[in-house]
Amino acid sequence: MINGITKILTSNSLNNITSNTNSQVMMETTLKAIGRPGFILIDNDIDDDTKKYAAAKEFLYQATCLLVYATIVVPVFKKGTFKLAQKLFKPEEIGDFKSSKQYAHYLKLCDTTLNNRQKTLEKEIKGVYKTDADGNKVRKLVKDEYSSLMVEELNKEHPNKFPILKGAVEFGNIVGSVFGLAIFAPQVSHLFIHPVLNALGFEKHKNSANTSESSQVLDKKV
Amino acid sequence: MNTTLLDKFRKICLKLGENNKPTYVVMSIAAVKGICRPAFTMMDKKEEPKTKKYTAIREGLTEIIAIPVYWLLGEGSAKLANKFLPEELKAKGAKNCMLIGVCAAALVVIPGLCSLAIKPLMDKFYHNKKGINLEKSDKNLSFIEPKTNPISQNTYSPVKRPSMQTFAGVGPYKSYGMKVGGV
Numbered sequence: 434m435i436n437g438i439t440k441i442l443t444s445n446s447l448n449n450i451t452s453n454t455n456s457q458v459m460m461e462t463t464l465k466a467i468g469r470p471g472f473i474l475i476d477n478d479i480d481d482d483t484k485k486y487a488a489a490k491e492f493l494y495q496a497t498c499l500l501v502y503a504t505i506v507v508p509v510f511k512k513g514t515f516k517l518a519q520k521l522f523k524p525e526e527i528g529d530f531k532s533s534k535q536y537a538h539y540l541k542l543c544d545t546t547l548n549n550r551q552k553t554l555e556k557e558i559k560g561v562y563k564t565d566a567d568g569n570k571v572r573k574l575v576k577d578e579y580s581s582l583m584v585e586e587l588n589k590e591h592p593n594k595f596p597i598l599k600g601a602v603e604f605g606n607i608v609g610s611v612f613g614l615a616i617f618a619p620q621v622s623h624l625f626i627h628p629v630l631n632a633l634g635f636e637k638h639k640n641s642a643n644t645s646e647s648s649q650v651l652d653k654k655v
Numbered sequence: 656m657n658t659t660l661l662d663k664f665r666k667i668c669l670k671l672g673e674n675n676k677p678t679y680v681v682m683s684i685a686a687v688k689g690i691c692r693p694a695f696t697m698m699d700k701k702e703e704p705k706t707k708k709y710t711a712i713r714e715g716l717t718e719i720i721a722i723p724v725y726w727l728l729g730e731g732s733a734k735l736a737n738k739f740l741p742e743e744l745k746a747k748g749a750k751n752c753m754l755i756g757v758c759a760a761a762l763v764v765i766p767g768l769c770s771l772a773i774k775p776l777m778d779k780f781y782h783n784k785k786g787i788n789l790e791k792s793d794k795n796l797s798f799i800e801p802k803t804n805p806i807s808q809n810t811y812s813p814v815k816r817p818s819m820q821t822f823a824g825v826g827p828y829k830s831y832g833m834k835v836g837g838v
Contacts, residue, residue: 442736442751443744451754457677458684460754464762472766478774518668521661597665600672604664607671607680615687619695 506613514605689718732756
């Protein structure tokens, strides 16, 4: 039992999520989209129609945030800060990578043992070909994607992970997350939520509840 | 870029690259949300001022509650992992536990705390110190049925009196209505 918990807590897949800001934010937003509407629905102080309306609104808000974040913020800020880091820092600090995707793959390889890493580097990539010295078409290997410097680094027992580049990418992700979730997504959701709630019939409930309440208030005054 | 600024940026990047805690991003999002969401709500021209104020305070309070909860649960679960995990797994396990703590905060603790704490806090903001639940009292009031035959309106109409200003505007004295004291 304890061994099982320890295995889960120290698993590589969980560690991959933990070391990536984007996956952390997506996971947190998904949980918010479940938790917040759930707590609204179990609140006994609110009437049923209001509960459903508030829960649907909160769920849609979090879902919009997640969608906006995944489709706009992540690609823009990830690529942007990677390019900025390439301009600002020296090559020995950030290595020689073509894209942020290649760097992410490099980091994954760094987390494996030297033996496994070397095996992966010798694997063929499906559907990608190159011409060899004799002019024949042969499949490209994983190591062909990397520059010779990086292949040399990957053949070391403890390869350089280039923390400055990783930090720059994470910095971009944090700035993007803050901008996306706190500033940009609320604006988009504001435009998107009310028509959807209206289409689902929640706005009608709210309006009818409001009109009945207002008529009751008028009656009381009379 | 300026060298000092670049050095500072390099330091931040190095720190984040070596140890990017899951609490950093969630706390920074909560902090900015705590400022921006109420501000956006207050800028909404379609809502009534009272509703706007209420919603803005509620949103601000939610994020104020969220920031310390994220920190406490994140750091607390990392410390707990450091206590129980073997030495070689501590670094990896502590960080993973921090993420689990943050997730637990987002899923259960923060929504739960908000639904418990926000209502009394909002009552305090709106000076309802006696602890009267306005929503409940309103609900009770809504059960009072309006009378089927409302009180009939008084149909009294004022009697038209004949005007006494027979020579109004004629002569040296003009009439300006009734004056006490003569002039």
